[in-house]
Amino acid sequence: MIALFAIGLLLHALNLVLPAFVRDSRRLNVAANGLNALALLCGLGFSLNALLNYHPAAYRFALPVAGPVVIGFDGLSLFFLFTFQLLSLAGSLFAIGYLRHYIERGLSVRAHLWFFTLLIVSLQLLVISHNALVLLVVWEFMAVGAYFSIVFEKDKADVRRGGFWYFVATHAGVLLLYVCFLTLHEATGSWNFDDFARHAAYDPGTLAVVLLTGFAGFGIKAGFMPFHVWLPNAHPAAPAHVSGLLSAINIKTGIYGIARLMLMLPALDAAYGWGLLAVSVVSAVLGVWYALAQHDIKKLLAYHSVENIGIIGMGLSVAWLGRCYALPELVVLGFAGALLHTLNHAIFKGLLFFGAGNVTLHARGADIERMGGLARVIPFTATAFLVGAISICGLPPFNGFASEFLIYKSFFRGGDLLRGYAPLVMLCSAVGLAFMGGLAVACFTKLHGIVFLGQNRSGAASRREKETVLSSVVLLGLAGLCALLGIFPQTGLRLLAPALGELAGAAQAPAGWASPLGKLQIVFALFLALAAAVFVVKLRLQRRAGVRLRETWGCGYAPVTARMQYTASSFAEELVKLGRPLLDLSVHWKPLLSIVPVASGFRSHCSDRLETAWLAFHRAIGLVLGAFRWIQSGNIRHYVLYMFGAVAFYLLCALVW
């Protein structure tokens, strides 16, 4: 079966030379994305088969500089490979229809498609390279592919800025990863992951350096707070198919890295678990709170990724704690919850970003305050988006519920099994998750309600517009996956079972830890049957009593306009105000004081305090380093002087010794 994967990679490689042969942009778009999709189908066939009939495989090569290199297909790699391929497939198919709008506007997609392919390939290679050097090289390829995919509309300043945020963040992360892997190399004398895992005795100091730099490096990629600031800047800048992949799978490489570190290294100190838990809870709650304050649809979704990364982090930290305290049940509940949420989040976040892409196309902008009534304009997108919104809030019967259920369960079990003050922390984390759930409901009712329901606020005609067939198929397909994985969560568990089996301490978990999830299908079947029955009864009663259409009741006021509807800002205002110490809400308006009304306006926006802090930090670094800028004068004579000085210094040294 590995041949299938190789064929997939070959097709991708073919794609990298394709732009040289196909001249017409429109045909290139179809050909390149179609070829990607075909390659990914092959890849999916391989990874799905490998996960279902699992036996680990590893291939060793001897490379000139790096020495022996391992390409491994273990449970964790295959699970992430499957997730990445699934969403890349959706992204490639969606791009065919989506990029057509850009081609019609005369933008060149030639380079973009090349880098998009590079991004997809390097994401797949990243999770199978079990060698630190290869991983770092692939990481750079991924960064380059993602950066150039983001800056597609490079003539816009915002886009360049967003791309730059991505570039800085990803390199800050990789810098820490160099330290992490170099320390591991120093301790073990190898670059391969299996040697890292086999190495028996790490001394605590080494382990501390490795874990801190590793967690921080991968955490920057994943977007944990306070490293999240690049997400809300980079995601809105990218075209929808790229931002979908960024949020659904690119940031998951950070989660993969943290999970990989957990798999390789012994869990000695519970402090890392508690630390990660604290960071995750803060990321989850603040992420969604910031999301609530946004008016830009993509920015809102980007902040929601921070929230979901927080949820995944909660699961990972419970698993870590379970290993430290030798409680296998916590290990499986936490780890399975985290990985399942990774898959689920990839699916619904991909769906939401692709849907947001369609929304921005048809609403001609990303500001949700000017939208409304889009359910009549793009009904397929609206339906799929609704499913995505319900899923991301973790509401039954869709897939978000299953993974959040496992994480709640892990907190409750943790509260029971751990001693001391730990139950207090566990329960508070569960309550944090519930609080965040309430905020997510507020956020997504706002988003879906303002964008798709009611009347259009900018007065645009609300006639049905044509959605591309392929994008509708992709969106509804992803929505179907949300329902499938929600009603039959064992499907997801089956996929992550190999990864779970390889985590130390998970094997001793009591059987039946996941049995409640198996019961969900019966429960949901009952629920859906009840709802369907009520719906039928309602329709029959309505047919008897009659149905009429009238305009909305305006308390007798006749000239009701669409601008009188509640806006997104007013919907969220009170909740945002309550978070004011953390959220930087600023309001600009002139109160109406004169008797004769004059033209006035109201504007509010919420800026991220952490972003301001990071910018200030960077500016401080710039100031300090700027003091040495005179060295780099640009005058060739000065450089000759430097060289002369250096040689003279060395000669002096040689003389003195």
Add this chain to the structure above:
Amino acid sequence: MVSSDPLSWLAWALFLAGAPLLSGIVNKLKARLSGRFGPSVFQPYRELLRLARKETVYSTSAGFISRLAPVIVWSAVAFAALLLPLGRAAAVSFPGDIILFAYLLALGRFFQILAALDAAGSFEGMGASREARFAVFAEPIFFFTAGSLAIVTRRYSFEAILAGISWDDPLFLVFVSVGMISLFFLMMAECSRMPVDDPNTHLELTMIHEVMILDASGIDLMLYQHAASLKLLLYAALAALLFNPFGVLGPAPGLLVFDSTLVALAAALALIETLMARFRLVLVPQFLLFATAIGVLNLLIFTFSRQP
């Protein structure tokens, strides 16, 4: 899992049927306390029947959400009622159903808010915004209470948790009373009762639940109204079940104690609604945080009781 005992399902059907009666009792008591005679306790039934026969009017701005939402709202609340052990084994029960309970109610709320925004009126938007805001603070109250019970009894379904409560342990009594107080607060907040919301006024600016369903009519309105009364009964029943009357006293005296607890809660609600005015909306989160603080108290009692 799914109970094969027909009596559990009968208990559920009775529960659904009895929900308007509790609202009727609250209204009647409220009227008597303020010196009026008040409508009959069966008045809510008459209103529901009247609505079922009425024509439905939809807003021209409304789409399929407005048609779907009443069904989801009602089904979610009714299904949540299946998870409670009402004298018999719960009709549906599995470890972790406390989480499902909270999330089903959230699903109902999700659709209720969307339906309000679907009508494109500013009143409905206002109500929707308030509902979303207060739910954020109500959710933690439930998880503090149910979560600490789950951790303490080491069980994760309503049926098992409530069966694990015994009157012999003095600590449980403290715990249960505190839990009941938080559930009562939750009931006031979630069921749009007086200090949070005023179900009686028809001044749209001051309301939450009533203003969200301003544009609903006919059978849709019936479903919303019944779901609202069902939710009230759901929280009241949960509070009453904390005493585990059926497990400790047996079916017949248990039912008596259960029903009298419900009436007592209704009376308490009526008394509060008679004596108090509605809070200013900005104060509601403080009120709910106070209820959360009571939940934290619960938690502290248990953490310290378990210290070696």
